[in-house]
Structure formats: structure tokens, C-alpha cells
Amino acid sequence: MLEFLPLPYGKRPITMFYEQEQDGGGTSFGMEYDKIIAKLYPERVFTRCYEWCSGPGFIGYYLLDRGVCQSICLSDMYSPSIDSANFTAESNQCKDQVTTYVLDDLSLLPAEEKFDLVVGNPPHFVNKKSLSHVSDNQIRCAVDQDWKTHQNFFKHIGNHLLPGGIILLQENMYGSTADTFAPYVNEAGMSITNVIKSTDWWYPSNSDLKLQIYYIEIQKND
Numbered sequence: 660m661l662e663f664l665p666l667p668y669g670k671r672p673i674t675m676f677y678e679q680e681q682d683g684g685g686t687s688f689g690m691e692y693d694k695i696i697a698k699l700y701p702e703r704v705f706t707r708c709y710e711w712c713s714g715p716g717f718i719g720y721y722l723l724d725r726g727v728c729q730s731i732c733l734s735d736m737y738s739p740s741i742d743s744a745n746f747t748a749e750s751n752q753c754k755d756q757v758t759t760y761v762l763d764d765l766s767l768l769p770a771e772e773k774f775d776l777v778v779g780n781p782p783h784f785v786n787k788k789s790l791s792h793v794s795d796n797q798i799r800c801a802v803d804q805d806w807k808t809h810q811n812f813f814k815h816i817g818n819h820l821l822p823g824g825i826i827l828l829q830e831n832m833y834g835s836t837a838d839t840f841a842p843y844v845n846e847a848g849m850s851i852t853n854v855i856k857s858t859d860w861w862y863p864s865n866s867d868l869k870l871q872i873y874y875i876e877i878q879k880n881d
Contacts, residue, residue: 693725705775713734785834826878833871
């Protein structure tokens with residue numbers, strides 16, 4: 660059954676639609692993005708924002724709702740989540756500002772897709788041994804086996820960054836550090852330019868996960 664989420668304090672405002680099993684943190688720490696972006700890039704309005712591992716688009720729609728960006732692109736490997744994202748776009752009459760893709764390989768993203776902001780809440784753990792007493796759905800949302808999805812992302816995302824474009828990803832201190840991803844970033848001709856630790860703790864419902872989120876800022880080398 661589709662749930663609905665009126666996004667808080669929006670300028671439009673947008674009401675999101677999603678299934679509970681599609682929420683990998685978007686309704687909790689995903690809503691922190693606006694505060695972090697306002698602190699790092701005050702008053703900057705981005706032309707086009709890409710949400711990687713988007714699920715139904717909690718972060719992308721929130722940033723669009725808040726006027727942080729003018730349009731969004733969403734992609735996820737789980738097609739029901741993209742179905743929900745499309746329903747949100749249709750229900751809010753904003754299809755002209757939203758593009759969606761079902762894909763699990765970033766090399767398949769059309770070459771003409773270019774972004775000045777890339778965000779995402781990807782799976783935070785390298786294997787399911789990091790977790791206990793969680794559902795199969797939570798495993799799907801939380802585990803990137805051997806960081807293969809991250810490696811694919813870093814290998815290809817540089818092809819889609821506009822000049823001056825910024826990548827700002829949410830990760831979990833219990834699953835990784837910035838050094839975990841530095842080799843993949845550097846190999847792709849990019850650099851980690853900032854690491855920001857969230858000041859909040861998050862306790863997702865129906866799991867034993869304890870999350871302390873941090874953000875990695877990445878930019879292409881000149």
C-alpha cells in the first residue's frame with residue numbers, strides 16, 4: 660500500500676508516495692540533506708541534481724521541494740521504487756522536472772545526463788555479516804556486497820558531472836570511513852574534498868541498526 664509524505668517546509672509543496680519497504684532512511688536522515696547543503700553551499704541553487712540509489716526519491720524530491728535544485732534525476736535498481744517516484748511526479752504535476760531510470764550499472768545512464776549536484780543514500784555495509792536480526796528487505800537496502808555498487812558509481816559518475824559539479828554522499832560510520840572509498844575515488848580521477856559528520860543519531864524502526872551518518876564531498880580533479 661502506498662504511504663504518503665507531505666514534505667516539510669517546502670516551497671511547492673510536494674507530497675511523496677512510497678511503500679514502507681522502500682524507505683532506507685529517506686524519511687529520517689535523508690531529510691538532513693537540506694541543512695548540510697545550506698551550510699556548505701549557502702544560497703546556491705543547483706541546475707540539475709542526481710539522486711543515486713534513489714529508492715522512491717526521498718532526497719531528490721526533498722531538495723526539489725526546498726528549491727535547492729531546479730530539476731532532478733532519480734535512479735534505482737529496484738523497479739517498484741521507481742514506480743513510486745513516477746507516481747509522485749504525476750501526482751504533483753512536476754514530471755517536467757523529474758527524470759527516472761531503473762538501472763544497476765551507471766554506465767547505462769544516458770551520456771546526455773549531466774549534473775552539478777549528485778546526492779545519495781547508498782547501502783552502508785559491505786556484507787550482511789555487519790548486520791543481525793534484520794529483514795531481507797533491509798539487507799537489500801543496507802548491503803553493497805564487496806562495495807561493488809560503489810565502485811561502479813565512482814568509475815562512471817565523473818562522466819556526468821558538469822564543471823564545478825559536486826558529489827555529496829551519505830554514509831554510515833558503523834559501515835565505513837571516507838578512507839574506505841578513497842581508492843575508488845582517486846582511481847576515477849576525483850578527490851574527496853570534505854568529510855562532514857552528522858550531529859544526530861538515527862535509530863531506524865524495525866531493525867537493530869544504530870546509525871551515525873557522515874557526508875563525503877567529492878569533486879573531479881582539475
